[in-house]
Amino acid sequence: MTKPDFSDEMLMRFADGELDPQTAAAIEAAMETDDDLVARVGLFIETRAEAKSALKPLLDEPVPEKLATAVERMVREKQAREAAVPPSVKVIPLRPAVPKNVAVRHWTLPLAASIAAVIGGLTGYWLALSPVGEQSGLQVAGVDSAALYQALATVASGQEKQLAPSQRFRAIATFRDSAGAVCREFEVDSPDRSTVISVACRQAETWRFSFAVVAPGTDSGYAPASSTEALDAYLTAIDAKAPMEAAEEATLLRAIAAK
Template sequence: MTGQRFSDETLMAFADGELAPDEQKSVEQAMETDEALAERVALFLDSRGTSQNALKPLLNEPVPDDLTARVTAMQDGGANVTAFPQRQSPPTERRWALPLAASIALVAGGLGGYFTGISSTDQQQDLALDLVTQPAIITALNTVTSGEEKDLGSVGRFKVIASYSDASDTFCREFEVDRVDRSTIVAVACRPEQTWEYRFTVVAGQSNSGYAPASSLEALDAYLDAVGASEPMSTEAEDAALKSIN
């Protein structure tokens, strides 16, 4: 049963033309003498066309007029939504030393992706989690450079403090979100695979300055030390890292 030399994933990738050339060759060679293997490949080939045909009617359904009209209207009013005011970032010396009051909720270390559950019922923490999983934040993490600040509308103002790699060479970014209610979230997100994970998140309660309290930043510094964070990346290194994920 030579067919077992190849996993389903390999044969599927072959059928989809996504296999590396050398692997492709070895599947081709094996198929010449192994009918069962060829059948398995055929199954993956057929499944593509079958799925496309099955969902074709859905594509052919007329888009509701009002939906098209709304999307068109959004574009007509587009000047309001497309241009974010880009504020020049202040000189980025770390602002940690600012004396501030405030309740700090240490949300977590090691938060996973979107559906991370946390045991706390603290509403503020929930709000923070709600915030940091916003698609706008994900987009901003993928695009905004260190020192740059970006208005994310109802989400708040987003600032990247620095990018660095941790001990396992994972791309990480430290950022703040100044929320409309004047609280600030300080967070570290890392991208070990194709998705951002929150590694550290601190909610600084009400503050008048918009800056995160120093005590929360001590926790952050301790965290960065603990994970073996590098010195902040150079602009060039950060550019390269951002390019590679977009």
């Protein structure tokens, strides 16, 4: 009797169910009379079963807390980013970007002339700019400019102040722009939990608002990171200096408030 010659690889494919039906049938037929063949096929079946059961305990092992926590945090951050990024973040360039080689006199242009666009759309909350005149500047629903101006001149960075029952002002930092003007980065939370991130700079004895982003708020009150990216880009564009120390800021704010 001549035995058909089956390679180990072929027998393995048979054992793994990866062989065409015709060859599989031939092997099955041969196995009926060939114990060696049965043993060779059996080896592949056994090694698969043994490997699987040997590594089963690893699957039942609890994932170390440190790892699980780290991954869960990454997932949450990703979900938060996705929730924050889409159309709800609106960049409002109140001034066109100033090319690096253009002199600083741009900053002295009347505010109204340099307004590019104001994008609204968030219910119950808006930014509006009134013409240069008796009350130029940033207006926030339910907050008069005076309260905002006062907050800008008095609230130390890192501190908060209630402007209106549902309007919370938060000073983030004080710094100088490339022209040496004193600027303040701040946020204002609104009742719908959205947040305006804005930059105001001192020009001609008053505050000029040069940048604002409306971002959906989070439970923490702080604006999501994605919306501060626009701010970072803006700060880079105006060549903002590093935030001031508390003492320097306090001196400057006192001088401004005294005027």
